[in-house]
Amino acid sequence: xxxxxxxxxxxxxxxxxxxxCNIGLPSQELHMIDDNEKNFYMLGTMGLSSSIGLGLxxxxxxxxxxxxxxxxVLTNLGTLPTIANNVADNFVLLIIDNGSxxxxxxxxxxxxxxxxxxxVATACGCENVVVCQDVDTGKTLQAAIDSKxxxxxxxxxxxxxxxxxxxxxxxxxxxxxxxxxxxx
Amino acid sequence: MDISKKIVDDLVANDVSFITTxxxxxxxxxxxxxxxxxxxxxxxxxxxxxxxxLCAGAFMGGKRPAIIMQNTAIGVTINTLATLTQYxxxxxxxxxxxxxxxxxxxxxxxxxxxxxKALLNQLNIPTYHFHKESDADELxxxxxxxxxxxxxxxxxxxxxxWGGYGDQ
Numbered sequence: 001x002x003x004x005x006x007x008x009x010x011x012x013x014x015x016x017x018x019x020x021c022n023i024g025l026p027s028q029e030l031h032m033i034d035d036n037e038k039n040f041y042m043l044g045t046m047g048l049s050s051s052i053g054l055g056l057x058x059x060x061x062x063x064x065x066x067x068x069x070x071x072x073v074l075t076n077l078g079t080l081p082t083i084a085n086n087v088a089d090n091f092v093l094l095i096i097d098n099g100s101x102x103x104x105x106x107x108x109x110x111x112x113x114x115x116x117x118x119x120v121a122t123a124c125g126c127e128n129v130v131v132c133q134d135v136d137t138g139k140t141l142q143a144a145i146d147s148k149x150x151x152x153x154x155x156x157x158x159x160x161x162x163x164x165x166x167x168x169x170x171x172x173x174x175x176x177x178x179x180x181x182x183x184x
Numbered sequence: 185m186d187i188s189k190k191i192v193d194d195l196v197a198n199d200v201s202f203i204t205t206x207x208x209x210x211x212x213x214x215x216x217x218x219x220x221x222x223x224x225x226x227x228x229x230x231x232x233x234x235x236x237x238l239c240a241g242a243f244m245g246g247k248r249p250a251i252i253m254q255n256t257a258i259g260v261t262i263n264t265l266a267t268l269t270q271y272x273x274x275x276x277x278x279x280x281x282x283x284x285x286x287x288x289x290x291x292x293x294x295x296x297x298x299x300x301k302a303l304l305n306q307l308n309i310p311t312y313h314f315h316k317e318s319d320a321d322e323l324x325x326x327x328x329x330x331x332x333x334x335x336x337x338x339x340x341x342x343x344x345x346w347g348g349y350g351d352q
Contacts, residue, residue: 020241040244044267048237051229052268055241055249058225059202064241078230082238086227175272179244 001134002160003069003096004029010138014039017145018182020053020066022046024103026096028164030067037181041167041174047076050093054083057091060182063145064090070097070111077120083152084125092144093152094137100159118154126152134158187317187346188213191279194320196223198327200250200277202242204228204235208254210281210346215252232257233264236276243274248331250277255284255300255340256293265307265336273334277327282313282340287348304338311338314345 001009003026011034020040021027027041042049050073053066073079073095083093099112111117121129128149132140134157144151191214195203204227205215219226225247229235232253239249257280269276283290284297304311310333312326313319323339330337 042268044271045233045237045264048233048240048264048268051234051237052241052244055202055227055238055243056245057241058227058238059242059245059247076231076234076237078234079237082227082229082234171272175244175274179246182244183246 002158002162003098003102004033004162006096006134006137006155006157007067008033010141013138013141013145014065018056018062018064020049020056020064022049022068022072025161025164026067026069028167029162031167032164037177040178041169043167043171043174047072047079050079050083051076053093054079054086054088054091056182057088058086061090062182063092064088065092065094065141068093068095069102070095070099070117071101071109073117074109074111074115080121080124080126083150084121084127087127087150089148089150091150092141094141095152095154096157097154098157098159102159102161106159106161118152121152121154128152129154131156186213187320188217190320191323192217192221192224194323194327195250196221197324198248198331200248200327201225202227202239202247202249203252204238204249205252206230206232206235206254206257208281208283210283210341210343211252211254211279214279218252231260233261236261236264236269239276240268240272240274248275250279252279254281256296258300258303259296262303262307265309269336270307275331275334276336277330278336278338280338280340281346282342285342285344287343300340309336309338311340314339314341317345319345
């Protein structure tokens with residue numbers, strides 16, 4: 001499976017939760033599959049999906065799922081010790097690990113070579129790190145939500161993209177409707 | 185009154201309850217005070233752009249955030265300030281130690297000091313410079329202004345403000 005196929009499969013699970021979605025194609029794909037006010041689309045700032053999600057989870061009680069990529073986590077590797085040492089049990093970090101920088105033309109990442117992000121997360125002190133195959137992402141994500149324990153999921157999938165348009169929604173509109181959904 | 189305590193009193197009085205920090209020698213006292221206050225969730229970050237991501241999330245979760253960092257961080261965070269904090273119009277008080285100003289003992293700090301105000305100006309970030317201790321009397325108004333206009337706002341605090349680096 002490629003990332004967009006995973007997102008399509010887990011969309012019904014995401015739909016009931018607050019979602020912070022990574023920049024570029026992941027946000028464009030989620031926007032196409034199930035645009036709703038509980039999705040926060042990142043239009044810039046590669047690497048900060050996990051940081052925004054953790055801040056949001058620490059500030060309120062609803063479950064927060066950050067959708068991240070292996071390339072983006074590598075960009076902001078300092079996020080993993082911060083997550084490990086500031087446990088928010090309403091937080092799930094879903095790293096869709098396709099071993100490539102998808103939005104920029106599928107250049108290989110180090111996560112697709114020697115570096116294993118699950119080992120990095122564990123070494124940083126994250127306590128619930130789960131590796132799954134693409135087809136099992138839905139049930140793994142649901143189990144993480146149900147466990148009510150902060151969980152890092154590394155979902156291994158194939159590299160590849162679909163063609164779709166950029167998000168043209170105004171960032172303040174995305175943020176405003178998201179904040180209303182958070183507060184509701 | 186101890187200046188670190190006064191600064192954190194103003195933050196608490198303005199309902200700032202989520203603070204991320206990247207340390208600086210000059211900021212040690214204020215960071216210690218932030219850590220000691222039960223009204224504040226203190227979350228150290230490893231890099232300042234990461235910290236701004238945490239603050240963005242906390243703001244959307246209903247908390248008033250702030251970041252405490254060195255001026256060298258302006259070099260690290262320009263993309264985040266432009267494409268996250270400003271683009272989504274979020275408030276962010278930035279209490280910044282302004283290294284490389286008068287009484288600075290480390291020459292390399294001057295290299296970023298000479299760019300600091302120019303970069304903040306280029307980003308249209310409202311900037312206040314605390315040079316004397318009495319300048320901090322404006323902090324309460326600066327915080328109210330920040331959360332009124334939903335912008336990142338810089339508060340540069342130099343070595344003279346903090347009482348220098350001791351005998352040199």
